[in-house]
Amino acid sequence: MTDAALRVAQAPGPASAHPLDPASAAEFEAGRRILAAAGLLAGPVRFAYYGLEEPAKEEVLSPAGPPAGRRLRAFLIDASSGESTDVVVSLAQGAVVSARTLDPRTDGQVPILDQDFAVAEEVVRADPGWREAMARRGLTDVTRIRACPLTAGSFGFPGEEGRRLVRVLAFVHDDEHGYAWAHPVDGVAAYVDLIERRVIELVDEFEVPLPQESGDYDDPEVRGPHRTTLRPLEITQPEGPSFTLDGHLLRWEGWSMRIGFDAREGLTLHQISIGDGGRDRPVVYRASIPEMVVPYGDPRFRYWQTYFDSGEYLVGKWANSLELGCDCLGEIAYLDATVTGDSGEPRTIHNAICIHEEDSGILWKHTDIFSGSAQSRRQRRLVVSFFATIGNYDYGFYWYFYLDGTIECEIKLTGALFTAAHPGGNHPHSTEVAPGLGAPAHQHLFSARLDMDVDGLANAVDEVDVAGLPAGPANPYGNALVQQVTRLRTESQATRRADGSRGRTWRVVSTERANRFGHPVSYTLYPEAAPVLLADAGSPVAARAGFARQHLWVTRYDPAQRYPAGDFVNQHPGGAGLPDFISGDRDIDGADIVLWHTFGPTHFPRLEDWPVMPVARCGFTLKPTGFFDRNPTLDVPPPPHHC
Numbered sequence: 001m002t003d004a005a006l007r008v009a010q011a012p013g014p015a016s017a018h019p020l021d022p023a024s025a026a027e028f029e030a031g032r033r034i035l036a037a038a039g040l041l042a043g044p045v046r047f048a049y050y051g052l053e054e055p056a057k058e059e060v061l062s063p064a065g066p067p068a069g070r071r072l073r074a075f076l077i078d079a080s081s082g083e084s085t086d087v088v089v090s091l092a093q094g095a096v097v098s099a100r101t102l103d104p105r106t107d108g109q110v111p112i113l114d115q116d117f118a119v120a121e122e123v124v125r126a127d128p129g130w131r132e133a134m135a136r137r138g139l140t141d142v143t144r145i146r147a148c149p150l151t152a153g154s155f156g157f158p159g160e161e162g163r164r165l166v167r168v169l170a171f172v173h174d175d176e177h178g179y180a181w182a183h184p185v186d187g188v189a190a191y192v193d194l195i196e197r198r199v200i201e202l203v204d205e206f207e208v209p210l211p212q213e214s215g216d217y218d219d220p221e222v223r224g225p226h227r228t229t230l231r232p233l234e235i236t237q238p239e240g241p242s243f244t245l246d247g248h249l250l251r252w253e254g255w256s257m258r259i260g261f262d263a264r265e266g267l268t269l270h271q272i273s274i275g276d277g278g279r280d281r282p283v284v285y286r287a288s289i290p291e292m293v294v295p296y297g298d299p300r301f302r303y304w305q306t307y308f309d310s311g312e313y314l315v316g317k318w319a320n321s322l323e324l325g326c327d328c329l330g331e332i333a334y335l336d337a338t339v340t341g342d343s344g345e346p347r348t349i350h351n352a353i354c355i356h357e358e359d360s361g362i363l364w365k366h367t368d369i370f371s372g373s374a375q376s377r378r379q380r381r382l383v384v385s386f387f388a389t390i391g392n393y394d395y396g397f398y399w400y401f402y403l404d405g406t407i408e409c410e411i412k413l414t415g416a417l418f419t420a421a422h423p424g425g426n427h428p429h430s431t432e433v434a435p436g437l438g439a440p441a442h443q444h445l446f447s448a449r450l451d452m453d454v455d456g457l458a459n460a461v462d463e464v465d466v467a468g469l470p471a472g473p474a475n476p477y478g479n480a481l482v483q484q485v486t487r488l489r490t491e492s493q494a495t496r497r498a499d500g501s502r503g504r505t506w507r508v509v510s511t512e513r514a515n516r517f518g519h520p521v522s523y524t525l526y527p528e529a530a531p532v533l534l535a536d537a538g539s540p541v542a543a544r545a546g547f548a549r550q551h552l553w554v555t556r557y558d559p560a561q562r563y564p565a566g567d568f569v570n571q572h573p574g575g576a577g578l579p580d581f582i583s584g585d586r587d588i589d590g591a592d593i594v595l596w597h598t599f600g601p602t603h604f605p606r607l608e609d610w611p612v613m614p615v616a617r618c619g620f621t622l623k624p625t626g627f628f629d630r631n632p633t634l635d636v637p638p639p640p641h642h643c
């Protein structure tokens with residue numbers, strides 16, 4: 001199609017408050033009308049993704065002011081032919097501005113649709129081979145069996161090329177077996193073509209007994225009576241919270257940021273700045289967690305189990321509606337999120353984003369041994385968060401902003417372990433969590449995209465290691481400590497691993513602004529230094545999740561480079577995203593740069609993680625380093641009592 005052919009007469013879309021605000025229901029509707037008028041929604045066309053196409057940074061920051069027109073991007077798929085299209089529409093022009101048909105052999109597939117869950121279940125329940133495999137395991141009533149459609153990965157198997165696939169495992173869920181994750185039917189996987197709607201291969205490898213023990217964690221017979229010893233703990237702010245929310249603009253104690261939300265990335269934070277002496281000083285232009293991959297580590301029957309929860313399932317689409325007093329405690333401000341269903345119809349997730357203030361213990365404290373003066377100040381943080389349920393897991397995404405300029409990202413992992421049968425005894429890749437029930441080892445590797453803007457666009461990254469020096473003439477007693485600072489000058493030099501033994505951090509410095517001692521102002525990224533992707537470097541998952549093979553990547557800003565595993569992740573053969581972004585090895589010293597940070601736990605499940613997992617945490621910290629000229633919190637008053 002040519003641009004002229006795509007152009008259709010259409011009234012401009014509704015005006016919006018700010019170019020970075022999330023797309024509204026009215027905008028999604030307007031975009032859908034443009035797509036329909038362009039003939040792109042004829043037939044059983046579904047929306048696999050639909051969201052705001054953000055304007056490029058230079059447009060937003062242009063002295064002439066941000067562009068007035070808004071754009072939306074959609075991944076469309078014809079559910080009968082599988083043909084998929086990546087489309088951008090301009091609401092202002094009422095026109096399709098670009099449309100590209102995907103080649104499934106090189107692009108992979110668009111994300112999983114809502115309907116794919118039902119389609120997969122329907123297909124396997126109707127398949128005689130699958131029914132027979134279930135019957136041999138004593139499961140004759142297929143309505144008791146829940147199909148779990150899992151993304152297929154890309155293994156180059158003959159017969160799979162170009163097909164839109166899921167691999168389906170089964171769990172029993174009925175009156176007797178109230179918690180499906182406790183009752184996996186192991187040894188059988190149906191490979192389902194979602195377009196042809198049939199099983200193309202049934203893998204039936206072994207028969208093991210169905211684990212029987214109930215995992216129904218709210219059943220009094222499982223949990224026992226509720227404890228009665230916890231007394232009320234109330235959080236009150238009688239004068240209200242200290243932040244203000246004006247549309248999507250959030251301000252608190254000098255911090256300022258815009259809150260965004262996207263079906264794929266979930267929460268996005270924009271134009272984060274902090275006040276200093278009456279100035280708003282930029283720190284991060286845009287922060288989000290645009291990808292996470294969960295590779296499982298059992299090499300046998302389920303070797304293909306690897307989920308890209310953002311690129312394949314769209315984390316934001318699965319955001320929870322949060323409840324005051326349960327999910328969030330205190331004086332809460334909520335924002336709704338608008339996502340869309342398979343037909344592109346808007347759906348509001350009520351109270352999807354939670355904003356509140358928390359006491360965070362001691363900010364600083366000193367008892368002076370000479371003067372006897374004793375002073376304490378309380379730390380406080382602003383919390384912006386959302387929770388999403390993707391299959392068995394529930395993930396909380398929390399961003400914290402502190403009075404002293406610190407930013408933290410914390411992911412809370414909870415929910416149900418993904419389960420399989422367990423053969424008993426010691427198994428190298430799985431933990432037995434109930435009789436005959438195993439939880440395979442896996443990793444959760446998140447990628448944070450941090451479009452840094454430390455006091456302006458011109459930034460650079462120094463790797464900072466700490467070291468002791470060997471004894472010598474300048475260090476006669478061997479006690480010398482130094483920082484070893486290495487400027488990362490190009491994209492290839494900036495693919496880095498964390499190193500806890502060297503206390504390695506990465507300092508994002510301004511190449512234009514200095515503090516009162518003439519040193520560049522900076523923010524430092526403190527990684528947790530947990531393992532990166534452990535799968536073999538030559539494995540299919542290593543090719544597809546290339547980003548997860550390093551803790552740090554730095555790229556020169558490019559508005560098209562948004563997703564660390566590439567735009568299309570589902571069944572992608574690999575090589576897209578960060579390894580591709582850095583292939584030009586651009587100069588990153590004194591440039592507009594983006595940091596990409598991989599973090600997250602390697603999870604060998606514990607018995608205590610079953611039947612529902614207490615929250616596990618991971619994340620990273622960004623701290624001002626010579627950004628301020630001294631502790632910026634001396635003006636925090638003492639608590640109202642007497643300290």
Ligand code: NI
Pocket residue numbers: 413442444603
């Ligand atoms: Ni886990």
